[in-house]
Amino acid sequence: EPEVTQTPSHQVTQMGQEVILRCVPISNHLYFYWYRQILGQKVEFLVSFYNNEISEKSEIFDDQFSVERPDGSNFTLKIRSTKLEDSAMYFCASRGSYEQYFGPGTRLTVT
Amino acid sequence: AQSVTQPDIHITVSEGASLELRCNYSYGATPYLFWYVQSPGQGLQLLLKYFSGDTLVQGIKGFEAEFKRSQSSFNLRKPSVHWSDAAEYFCAVGPYNTDKLIFGTGTRLQVFP
Numbered sequence: 145e146p147e148v149t150q151t152p153s154h155q156v157t158q159m160g161q162e163v164i165l166r167c168v169p170i171s172n173h174l175y176f177y178w179y180r181q182i183l184g185q186k187v188e189f190l191v192s193f194y195n196n197e198i199s200e201k202s203e204i205f206d207d208q209f210s211v212e213r214p215d216g217s218n219f220t221l222k223i224r225s226t227k228l229e230d231s232a233m234y235f236c237a238s239r240g241s242y243e244q245y246f247g248p249g250t251r252l253t254v255t
Numbered sequence: 256a257q258s259v260t261q262p263d264i265h266i267t268v269s270e271g272a273s274l275e276l277r278c279n280y281s282y283g284a285t286p287y288l289f290w291y292v293q294s295p296g297q298g299l300q301l302l303l304k305y306f307s308g309d310t311l312v313q314g315i316k317g318f319e320a321e322f323k324r325s326q327s328s329f330n331l332r333k334p335s336v337h338w339s340d341a342a343e344y345f346c347a348v349g350p351y352n353t354d355k356l357i358f359g360t361g362t363r364l365q366v367f368p
Binding site: 202235245 | 300301359360
């Protein structure tokens with residue numbers, strides 16, 4: 145069964161560093177998403193992406209964040225200058241028709 | 256404001272017992288409703304969804320959920336819980352194009368043998 149994959153599973157970085165989280169969506173899906181879950185809190189929408197552009201973003205998704213689909217398979221989330229409060233689990237999702245399918249997540253720890 | 260409330264943070268049941276996880280939503284338009292399950296170290300797996308039609312929907316792993324518009328609820332049920340059902344369960348609501356999903360805070364299910 146096709147699935148969304150994410151790498152790395154765990155990333156530790158120092159405050160102020162740039163990180164890139166990678167996702168490989170399901171191959172025939174056209175809609176892509178990033179969500180995050182701070183420890184103990186709810187899963188929060190960050191951004192949706194379709195046809196090579198952002199279709200919607202949340203207040204959390206400020207200028208420090210960017211997304212890209214650099215090739216036909218990868219979908220990336222970049223955080224330019226990480227802050228302590230960016231520590232969270234980041235989930236990628238993709239959608240074909242109606243349902244969003246989620247990856248296993250990348251745990252980002254900012255020290 | 257759009258929101259999802261899962262009143263139960265943690266539920267413990269015995270294996271073989273029935274289960275009901277509560278979900279209430281506040282949404283301005285016709286909601287699309289979902290239940291996801293997250294096992295430790297795993298991503299969010301879709302259990303079931305409601306878009307329209309029959310208000311009782313069946314999902315994977317023997318789960319079902321009932322949409323009650325008058326109560327703004329979408330409770331998840333299972334008649335007989337298995338130890339492997341221990342996980343965190345998330346209710347979510349989204350618009351017609353199911354883009355921006357809004358999640359509840361989750362209910363952690365613990366199953367005793």
